[in-house]
Amino acid sequence: MDKAGYNLTDFLYGLSKKQGGEIIMRGTTLDLKAGAVLFREGDPATRSFLVLKGRLKLGKVHELGKEVLIRYIGPGELAAMITVLEERDYPVTAETVGETRVVGWDRRTMLEIMTKHPQLSINMIRYSTDRLEDLQSRYLELHAEQVEKRIARSLLRIMKQSGRRSGDEIIIDFPISRQELADYTGTTLYTVSRTLSAWEKKGWVKSKRARIIIADPHALVLFSEKV
Amino acid sequence: MDKAGYNLTDFLYGLSKKQGGEIIMRGTTLDLKAGAVLFREGDPATRSFLVLKGRLKLGKVHELGKEVLIRYIGPGELAAMITVLEERDYPVTAETVGETRVVGWDRRTMLEIMTKHPQLSINMIRYSTDRLEDLQSRYLELHAEQVEKRIARSLLRIMKQSGRRSGDEIIIDFPISRQELADYTGTTLYTVSRTLSAWEKKGWVKSKRARIIIADPHALVLFSEKV
DNA sequence: TTAGTTGTTTGCGCTGGCGCAAAGACAGCG
DNA sequence: CGCTGTCTTTGCGCCAGCGCAAACAACTAA
Structure with missing residues (x-):
């Protein structure tokens, strides 16, 4: 259910060290300072990210001000998988909480990697399923508790x-x-x-x-x- | 964002008719009458399903009675992708709304198919991402509206x-x-x-x-x- | 040190919507 | 056809939690 935390080995599960290294290498590493906005809700989704160090906070705002904090994203976790799909906008805003290092891949690269390494897709489904399950639980709580x-x-x-x-x-x-x-x-x-x-x-x-x-x-x- | 509906071609997007046929064939088709329970929250997840006809309703219950209806699942939509992962329980209960036909695959088969057809994994990520986005919006609404x-x-x-x-x-x-x-x-x-x-x-x-x-x-x- | 900014606490009054209770409407079955 | 079980409506009272306002505390920059 609620894992204590993730790490890189989850994202690269089932792949060799060499393959993993190649995958990370094909992305662009970014170092961000605290409070930086990595991407903004509503903007066209151009890159998917993996957090290496630090923390992102994913938020979503309602038309009139109210804000909801969907999740904190730590090392080994993914943000904006949606980029894999065509013509989508980021559904949330990602802001760094402290100093943070991420790797980003553009859509084309991401798809190539995924086609080459089916295991990576499975790992992504694992993560995405975990996220969905977590949110379902919180949705229930929000209503019932x-x-x-x-x-x-x-x-x-x-x-x-x-x-x-x-x-x-x-x-x-x-x-x-x-x-x-x-x-x-x-x-x-x-x-x-x-x-x-x-x-x-x-x-x-x-x-x-x-x-x-x-x-x-x-x-x-x-x-x-x-x- | 909010698609009007799904259909089989979404699940099999990018695959040939032949490949699609094979995939469906490898699963078990079930015909269920209205009100049948396909799987129950908390039970070990053994099969993933694709709805062919009819409708499922996914619900989750809170310790003391309160229930939340997570989503209605129509033709072309997936339920219990979680089965792909090891040792998980169904996080929700799926009940048919009217007469319903589904195909189910066990974990082993699902993984084989996914490894053989990377495109299928990508389609699953698409669907799962859509679901997550939908739930994020509803989570925001539940809080703000x-x-x-x-x-x-x-x-x-x-x-x-x-x-x-x-x-x-x-x-x-x-x-x-x-x-x-x-x-x-x-x-x-x-x-x-x-x-x-x-x-x-x-x-x-x-x-x-x-x-x-x-x-x-x-x-x-x-x-x-x-x- | 001071002034300015940003986050925190707490009193107080108000209200959206919950949930009981009880009556009414409809469907299916024998 | 009437009986039984399920679904729906509506009156009524109540309270969890919201949100303003105003004072306070902590950090920052100069």
Whole structure:
């Protein structure tokens, strides 16, 4: 279900080191600083990307301002597979969270690689299926679960993907504001703030501006699963 | 974005008639009556399916009863691509809506076919990407849009996928109850009922038990896009 | 250090839409 | 034809969570 994280070997699963190297070589490596926009929702999709280092955040905005944070993309994960198809626009905006290195391939190259290495297509289907499944679960949650529980689950999800253990505590090692957590969870800045304050009093989390530490992961898990 | 519908040629795009025939032949064709369960959420995924005729509905349930209707799957569409991966469970339940014919392949066969025909993998990525995009949009809607607008959009989406024109009106040609429309939209039976009643008074829709006719599609579109 | 910017907290009032309850409508079956 | 089960409608009360407003805290640049 919810994998802790991905890495390059997932994308290149079943291929030799040599083949993998060739594939990466055929793309263009980009080094981006924090907060850079890699591609923007609505623009024609020209390249697919693989994250090598750092993190992207994928967001989508609603006509009147409201924004939703679809997913954080870490090392070994793909963005904009849609480029493989003809004449499509990026459905989301990708922005770097910290310093980030990605490889990008244009459509033509991507198709050549995929035809040459059927295994790569299968790996892409694996990834895409995982993404779909993840979103289906969150779609269900968004409809069925109370806000506080959703916030808990969101935090845990992010923790699994990008947590760094430090004693009993787990540090989320990139800056995430109340607003972003709200966009990710499907609620508002205010509700997130109130909730985190309450949890801080209980000793479940600690937080500074845009930094979150999960002090008692177990308590959070119990809460998120409570009936 | 939102295609009106799929058909077999999408799944077999880029393959010869002969190759396509062979692929279908290697699967097992099943004829199911209305209301049959093809696979159940949580069971080990053993087969992938392609719908030839009829319709499946994919649903997912939350621990305490609440249900969400992820999608209706019509002719030319795939279900349970996840089977390609090892050791997975079906993430949703698939139930037939009317009499339905599907072809199913087990994992081994599917992988063989995909390795032999790289184009097929690309077609699967296309489909899976479309599905992901669709769900991303609905995820955004669920968070950002008011219930009435969501109901309107849901109806229009279903109409595009399975509407039959009859004069100015469009008939949704399979039974869909208030409860199902609610599960699809992410609201409740009651709210759907109230909303449809109101629209019926305005002459936008007509409905009998589990049957819906869109009498004024244009008005509905305008409403769904209104600021 | 100060001024400016950006993120966070909290009180407070309001409301969309949920969900019970109960009655009504329709379909199918024997 | 009437009985049974399923689907639909509508009144009514309630509350989770939204969102404004305003104060506060932390970081940045000069």
